[in-house]
Amino acid sequence: MESFGNLLRTKREEKNISLETASRDTIISKQYLEALENERIDIFPGHTYVTGFLRNYSEYLGLDSAYIVKLFNSKIMQEAPIPENLIIKKHVNKKIIAGIAGGAVGLCAALILTLYFTVIKPGKEKTPAVDLGKTAGESYTVSAIPLQRRLYKGDTICVPFPDNTVNLSVEKTLNTLALTTPIGVQYVELGEELEMDVDGTGGADIVVFLSDISKENENLGAEVRMFVKAGSTAAISxxxxxxxxxxxxxxxxxxxxxxxxxxxxxxxxxxxxxxxxxxxxxxxxxxxxxxxxxxxxxxxxxxxxxxxxxxxxxxxxxxxxxxxxxxxxxxxxxxxxxxxxxxxxxxxxxxxxxxxxxxxxxxxxxx
Structure with a gap:
């Protein structure tokens, strides 16, 4: 596998650019540029920062930033230890060791193909194998304080009013966010900030902004920011x-x-x-x-x-x-x-x- 650090250093040297000049042009400290070229990712606060700096630095050098980031992700995947809970500690009969060894070759090939099509291969939207952040049927209460959440089909949004609470149900999270309200289904498009009447009184009660939604996989949910509109009967002081x-x-x-x-x-x-x-x-x-x-x-x-x-x-x-x-x-x-x-x-x-x-x-x- 190619080294993303070597590619960065080689390209910089080909262009006769010093680290000081690259630091000044990219507004990234020399310390971090050296760390990227030496693949010293341990000095960064987190992998998200490495990805951002890699994109910036590789584009500055005229490299394919998507390819450089893919090399970085592959390195992380290869160096990650196998979780202990995936290792089954079990005594194996010596008579079946030969069979296991033969099957291991096929298993490795299958794993490589699986990793390629689910993790490495670019061009398609990635679907997490396990969505650790999602619990079916979550309920959220909206207030005057902006609430930013990833919503999934079946979630409930509670809008408190002085005399009762109006519940909205997340009906759809594919391409368009659909919310079922007491006065019918209301839709929010990607990038739209919609003032929504939820109780049928004619005035806007809440504001919903849709910042991210999948066009291919409804299971990925929708990222929204919502809050009670100031001056409405649902507003909280x-x-x-x-x-x-x-x-x-x-x-x-x-x-x-x-x-x-x-x-x-x-x-x-x-x-x-x-x-x-x-x-x-x-x-x-x-x-x-x-x-x-x-x-x-x-x-x-x-x-x-x-x-x-x-x-x-x-x-x-x-x-x-x-x-x-x-x-x-x-x-x-x-x-x-x-x-x-x-x-x-x-x-x-x-x-x-x-x-x-x-x-x-x-x-x-x-x-």
């Missing part, structure tokens, strides 16, 4: 949530996790805020808004992303110098500092409540 999630600290005090915070603004109340991010290079961008599950996107030059929160937002950025972030709150905007090239940056943006009752919107870098 954002002030109550913010009060419950605020942290009372003295002015200038170090936060409980040991980090120091930078105050962006202060007020006698807390209110929702938004982070607008624009990208000038490849970057893995993850975020967790309030109490919702983390969401993850791989973004590249020219992409933009908007994330809102009521009280707290955590950001993970694989290559901090590629992203420019602007915080918007109460009609005012503030530019946040960019990190270093190749830096893996984790930041918390959240409201904290001082002992005197003043609310401060703060930014803190997390180790």
């Amino acid at each position: 954002a002030n109550e949530l913010i009060s419950a999630g605020s942290v009372a600290v003295e002015s200038g005090e170090v936060l409980k996790d040991g980090t120091k915070h930078t105050v962006i603004l202060q007020d006698n109340r807390a209110y929702p805020f938004t982070i607008n991010a624009s990208f000038r290079g490849m970057c893995l961008y993850r975020y967790k808004s309030d109490r919702s599950d983390p969401a993850e996107h791989f973004l590249t030059s020219g992409d933009t992303l908007k994330v809102s929160a009521q009280s707290a937002l955590r950001l993970w950025i694989s290559n901090a110098n590629t992203v420019k972030m602007q915080l918007v709150a109460e009609g005012k905007s503030y530019d946040l500092e960019m990190g270093r090239p190749g830096q893996v940056l984790v930041e918390d943006v959240r409201w904290i409540k001082e002992a005197d009752g003043v609310y401060k919107l703060t930014v803190a870098e997390v180790d």
